[in-house]
Every structure is written in C-alpha cells, then in structure tokens.
Amino acid sequence: MTVAFPKKSPGDIKAGQMVSLTILAEGPIAPAGGPPLTAQVRIPVERLRRGPTGHRYAIHIRKWRGTTVSPVSLTQPGDPWRLISEPPPAGLRELLDDTRFLAQHVYGVAMSTLEIFESTLGRRMPWNPEGRVVLKARDLVTATDTGYERGTNIIRFGSVDRMGYKVPTALYRDIVAHEVTHAILDGFRPAWADQMATMEQLAMHEALADIVAILSVFSSKEVVYRQLEAAAGGFEVGQQVDDEVLMRSLFDFARDLFARGPLREPFVGAAPEGWQLLPEPHARGAVVVGAVLRAVQRLWAERNARYGGFHSLQQKAESGSIVATRILRMVIRGLSYMPPVDVSWRDLLRGIIAADLDMVPDDAHGYREALQAEFSAIGLRRVSLNNISGVENYSGLRYPIRLSALGSDPQEVQRFVWENPRLLEAARLERRTPLSSTRVRTSERVSPDGFIISEIGASFIQTVRMSRKEAYVRLGVKTGRDFIDVRGGGLLRFDAGGRLVYAALKPVMDRERQGQLFGSDQHHEAEQAASSGVRNKFHGTGD
Numbered sequence: 001m002t003v004a005f006p007k008k009s010p011g012d013i014k015a016g017q018m019v020s021l022t023i024l025a026e027g028p029i030a031p032a033g034g035p036p037l038t039a040q041v042r043i044p045v046e047r048l049r050r051g052p053t054g055h056r057y058a059i060h061i062r063k064w065r066g067t068t069v070s071p072v073s074l075t076q077p078g079d080p081w082r083l084i085s086e087p088p089p090a091g092l093r094e095l096l097d098d099t100r101f102l103a104q105h106v107y108g109v110a111m112s113t114l115e116i117f118e119s120t121l122g123r124r125m126p127w128n129p130e131g132r133v134v135l136k137a138r139d140l141v142t143a144t145d146t147g148y149e150r151g152t153n154i155i156r157f158g159s160v161d162r163m164g165y166k167v168p169t170a171l172y173r174d175i176v177a178h179e180v181t182h183a184i185l186d187g188f189r190p191a192w193a194d195q196m197a198t199m200e201q202l203a204m205h206e207a208l209a210d211i212v213a214i215l216s217v218f219s220s221k222e223v224v225y226r227q228l229e230a231a232a233g234g235f236e237v238g239q240q241v242d243d244e245v246l247m248r249s250l251f252d253f254a255r256d257l258f259a260r261g262p263l264r265e266p267f268v269g270a271a272p273e274g275w276q277l278l279p280e281p282h283a284r285g286a287v288v289v290g291a292v293l294r295a296v297q298r299l300w301a302e303r304n305a306r307y308g309g310f311h312s313l314q315q316k317a318e319s320g321s322i323v324a325t326r327i328l329r330m331v332i333r334g335l336s337y338m339p340p341v342d343v344s345w346r347d348l349l350r351g352i353i354a355a356d357l358d359m360v361p362d363d364a365h366g367y368r369e370a371l372q373a374e375f376s377a378i379g380l381r382r383v384s385l386n387n388i389s390g391v392e393n394y395s396g397l398r399y400p401i402r403l404s405a406l407g408s409d410p411q412e413v414q415r416f417v418w419e420n421p422r423l424l425e426a427a428r429l430e431r432r433t434p435l436s437s438t439r440v441r442t443s444e445r446v447s448p449d450g451f452i453i454s455e456i457g458a459s460f461i462q463t464v465r466m467s468r469k470e471a472y473v474r475l476g477v478k479t480g481r482d483f484i485d486v487r488g489g490g491l492l493r494f495d496a497g498g499r500l501v502y503a504a505l506k507p508v509m510d511r512e513r514q515g516q517l518f519g520s521d522q523h524h525e526a527e528q529a530a531s532s533g534v535r536n537k538f539h540g541t542g543d
C-alpha cells in the first residue's frame, strides 16, 4: 500500500535563502513604558512543522495552566516553507498572552544565534547529543531554573514576576541567546563542560554565553540608539557624544541585562583582585566579559572620531552596532583555534588573535590591539605574534598521500600524528592509550574582502587512567586515590592543500601541566565540588 505523502515542496524558496523575522530587541518591557523595541533577524529558511519544530529546534509552549503543550504554527496554512512574521501586540498583557509571538521570538533568536556561529565558522554546529534542542519556552520551573541541561538537549525557560505579571524569561532576547550559546558550545566542544572540566572551563562557557548574548542584543542599532539617548539624558542639538557617554551607554546596558532578575550576577566593571580564583563561574566570566566590552567601547569611540563631528546620533548608534557585531564575530571565529580540552583565558585570547590574523592580515583599525590591551588590563598576558600558529618548529612533516583524507577521516589524523614523532612528542601522548575522541571538520569561511578560506580542523583528546603509583612516578602527582584520570589533546588546522598551519596543544604526559591542573587531592575535591553544582545545568544563578 502506498501512503500518500502530502506534496509540500519549497516552491520558489531556494536553498540557503534567508528571511526576516521580527523579535523583541531586548525584552517585553520597555524601560520608558510604551511598546517594546523590536528588531529584525535574518535566518535561513527551513521546513517548519507545527510546534514549531524545525530541523534544529523544537519549541514547546505550555498552556498557562497545567502541563499540556499547545502547538503553534508559524507558517502559512498548507505551506510549511512560508514563514510568517507578525509584529508583537502593543500592550504588555496581550503580548504575554500571545503564544504565537512567543514562539516566533524564541525561534527567531535561537535560529539567529545558531546562524551567527555557523556563518562565522563556516560549518554546521552539532548538538551534544545529536537530535533537536527542545526550547521549553514557558516551563513550570522557577526563573532561577532557567537553563540548558547537559545531556538532554533541553533548555527550560521559567518566568519572572514583573509589574504584577508572570513574564516568561524566554521573551528576553539575551537570555535565549545565552542559553542557546551554551548548547552550541557544548555540541562543539563537549570536553569544555564535562565531568573533568575545571571551573575555568565552566567560567569560559558563561563568559562566552554572555558575550554572545550582550553583543547580539547590542548589534541592533535601535537598541544602541535608545541606549545612547538614555546615557546622555536626552541630547541637545549639536551636543557632543563623548567617550564617557559611550562607555556609560554600553556598560549601563550590560548592567541592565544582568540586573534584570534573579538570573544574573551583577555586572562587575573593574577586575577584582584574584578574580581568576573566584569560586563561581559567572563571577570569573564577568571579568572577561568586561574586558571585551571595554574593547568594543574603545573601538566605537575611535570609529566615531574618524567620522568627526558630522556623525549624527543615528550614525553613532550604527557604528556601535557595527563594532559590536565585528567583535562578536572575532570571538566566535577564535573558538575554532582553541584546544578541545582544558581551555584557558589565554587560549581564548590566542584563538581570537590567531583567527583574526588569518582572516584580516591587515588590522587597520586596531581591533586586535584593543582586545590585547583590554585582556592585559585584567591581568591576562598579551599573546605574542611570534609563532602564534604554533607550527614553526614543525618543518618537514610527513603528510598522507591523499591530503584531502585529513578532512574526512579521523583515522587519517591519528596516523598523521603517529607518523610525525615531533608532533607526538609535543602533544606528549601516552603511547599505549588510544585517543578517546578525534573529530575532523572542513570549514569554508568568507573573508571580509570576499575570499573563501577553506580549511580542515582536527581535534583529538586522550584520557589516561593511572594508578596512584604510576601517577607519582610518571607525573609526580601525589594522590591518596587508587587511580586518577589525566587528559590532554590538541587542535590541528590544515589549509586547503592539507598542510598543517596551526596547532594548539595541551600535552597529556606533562608533569608540570598535570601537576598544576591536579594540584592536591584537597584542591581537586574542592574544585570538583564547586563545579559539579553548575555543570549539569548551565546557568546556575549564583544565589
């Protein structure tokens, strides 16, 4: 028996076509009363079922009472390819009751967040585990339980009480972008947040999620304009917008986002003493977020200065959004230059700078310098441009006959490392233990001058279980446990011709590195206790 399959072709919609969707630029409540600001996001068209459910996301919206989910359709009846963008209702009460708009907003923000990663890195970003991410946009949980759950592909959004209403946290653009970023990072580099990840990696997750959230909201020029107005207390004609106003607008904005509810830690402007040892990941991450925002502010002021006094407030707002978007893309691009395991803040800075050097060799406006300077101001040493690629010591490497195999076959990458003892030695791999994970990906990125850069990224991780005695003899690690696990790994980037052009390694059998990472049993236990609370449900709230 043949089953009639409804004919639902994409019609005149072409592969890769983008559409605009209206979302709330910040959240449902405008600071000055009145209707909330909206923004348009451009997202790739896909076939969307009721739910809405697409290829990457399913959005579940619970009825206000009970646990039943009421499916919503965002497309034209009978045509799952034809997305319909509707404006939000003007009143807050109506907006909060509008299930369809909630679905449209969440879908738009989630898709555009994924899109900026995929278009910047030139590759698909998988989930961990595979499948769809389910966004429970109006879940029964409290606001503090809003978050991405590792291992289940679920992001729950609770509600906050505002002006006598229960407001779904999913209506805030930054909160959706933040949680979706956790999911994206977890799919990209599972070891950044797994059982063995230390507090520094969890803090990195939070910092990156916040940077994406803040800068993606700030990339709307409407938001920047409103923020500029507020910071200056209403402009007079011809009034100067000085650096201080820019600074205030950006940081007040970030603080507003953070201070919104029980979800956020208060934003920290200046780096507190010893911040790298703070026991809470959001607090550590906030310092790095601050450094990135100061770089945005500095570049924004410089850009305005280049245009002189002829720049209108609108143009200044546009400049702010352009700078924010560029910095956001720089940070995201840096991710694919970071090691797959044990990432540190220095790895983040090196990744950003190295990726940008490849993409924009000539840094005419000082973007790299601004980031280097601001990281240095919070106590993270500048990265030297000498051998930033990490491969200058590896001349005469032995390559496979079929270079393209490196881009498709993890075995080929393992063989490549094996056949190049100098690389093997640098990664300090344990000879008897197989690699626990090897991933290869090709990426195609378009540089600002329109050239396509095609590369292969390969990452590997090795985890070695050692007895108490072995740990002491081979690594000098003293432990009272029966055994410990140590690990390391590396990231290798190959150019289109298959030549190694970049390496970021975390040596495995490295006494100094493992000694520092493990510390003592006591340190190790404290670290594990602190991080286990935040690991499985990202966005622990800090209270």
Ligand SMILES: [Zn+2]
Pocket: 178, 182, 205, 206, 209, 538, 539, 540
């Ligand atoms: Zn978070």
